[in-house]
Amino acid sequence: MRHEEELSIVIKTIMLEQPFYGLFLLNVNKEFSKRVPTAAVTIEGINYKLIVNPDFWDSLSDNHKQGLILHEAKHIVFGHLLMRDSFSNHKLANVAMDCELNQYIDRELLPDGAILPETLEKELNITLSERAGTHYYY
DSSP: OHHHHHHHHHHHHHHHHOHHHHHHHHTSEEEEOTTSSSEEEEEETTEEEEEEOHHHHHTSOHHHHHHHHHHHHHHHHTTHHHHGGGOSOHHHHHHHHHHHHHTTSOGGGSOTTOOOHHHHHHHHTOOOOSSOOHHHHO
16 A cells, blocks of 8 residues: 555645646556556546556655656646557657656656657757657657
């Protein structure tokens, strides 16, 4: 039960700091499971579900737990689950989606190496615009 209690505290913190996402997360089904390596959101019927690997969760700081939950919530809010199949390369699409939404999360909530335009610029030796959207980063 410890994981569920911690998640509840994280969501309450988000609710106080970013009420839209906090209230939104109240209506998302949640599950701790080792069937995902880190965390993911999925569609089950007409509902969204947040799945978090308990071992991964335990490895995160409190700030990074909050950032993770915001990250996954933003995938839903930004419509990423609905647009995923419009990209032929799903791995590249996920990188592009992560790059887009991580820009809307406070940096102290993101782990080192989070996918952002500047990390991709260094890796690929290119220049990218900020907050340009998934299609642009793809």
